[in-house]
Amino acid sequence: DAGVIQSPRHEVTEMGQEVTLRCKPISGHNSLFWYRQTMMRGLELLIYFNNNVPIDDSGMPEDRFSAKMPNASFSTLKIQPSEPRDSAVYFCASSLNRGQDEQFFGPGTRLTVL
Amino acid sequence: AQSVTQLDSQVPVFEEAPVELRCNYSSSVSVYLFWYVQYPNQGLQLLLKYLSGSTLVKGINGFEAEFNKSQTSFHLRKPSVHISDTAEYFCAVSPTDSWGKLQFGAGTQVVVTP
Numbered sequence: 001d002a003g004v005i006q007s008p009r010h011e012v013t014e015m016g017q018e019v020t021l022r023c024k025p026i027s028g029h030n031s032l033f034w035y036r037q038t039m040m041r042g043l044e045l046l047i048y049f050n051n052n053v054p055i056d057d058s059g060m061p062e063d064r065f066s067a068k069m070p071n072a073s074f075s076t077l078k079i080q081p082s083e084p085r086d087s088a089v090y091f092c093a094s095s096l097n098r099g100q101d102e103q104f105f106g107p108g109t110r111l112t113v114l
Numbered sequence: 115a116q117s118v119t120q121l122d123s124q125v126p127v128f129e130e131a132p133v134e135l136r137c138n139y140s141s142s143v144s145v146y147l148f149w150y151v152q153y154p155n156q157g158l159q160l161l162l163k164y165l166s167g168s169t170l171v172k173g174i175n176g177f178e179a180e181f182n183k184s185q186t187s188f189h190l191r192k193p194s195v196h197i198s199d200t201a202e203y204f205c206a207v208s209p210t211d212s213w214g215k216l217q218f219g220a221g222t223q224v225v226v227t228p
Binding site for chain 1: 146155156157158159160163165204208209210211212213214215216218219220221
């Protein structure tokens with residue numbers, strides 16, 4: 001398996017623009033997680049899906065952030081409109097299903113909002 | 115709620131010397147414990163995890179960790195480090211009755227020098 005795939009790897013955009021980050025989880029994994037990593041706040045869980053259904057989105061910072069998982073092999077995280085404080089590395093991770101299962105992380109998308 | 119404290123933000127160590135990374139947690143419920151490693155410009159990768167049973171857990175790349183329930187600690191050790199162990203290390207906990215929501219520590223940067 002190719003592991004968790006994220007695109008793009010780098011994104012530079014201007015404030016106010018819409019940004020869409022994409023994730024393909026490992027085939028057969030039922031859980032998908034979106035994280036944000038910054039120097040100031042460390043690793044934060046944004047949202048968690050199980051069997052394509054959002055279970056916990058309490059980490060989504062504002063209404064400007066939205067996430068979807070239309071099928072088992074694809075998820076998006078969208079920021080509209082983007083702001084400079086959204087600059088961070090965004091990781092997608094997937095796992096089999098249970099709390100004790102390892103989460104497999106993608107390589108991340110480095111977002112810079114000017 | 116859970117919290118994770120990694121007591122050292124940075125640990126410099128010479129090649130072939132031992133290293134210990136400290137992790138303490140607090141939780142009102144039972145938790146699973148994890149150590150993840152993040153190499154530069156990569157996603158996180160699981161080193162080891164404690165679910166139950168023996169308190170000494172062995173992981174990949176020669177790392178091991180010991181769970182101490184009375185001290186609520188899960189310290190990570192390696193008897194002899196290599197240059198390639200230069201990375202950031204994250205301790206994380208997840209309630210045993212949850213869907214796998216990980217609470218990460220702030221991370222410890224290990225820098226191995228010749």
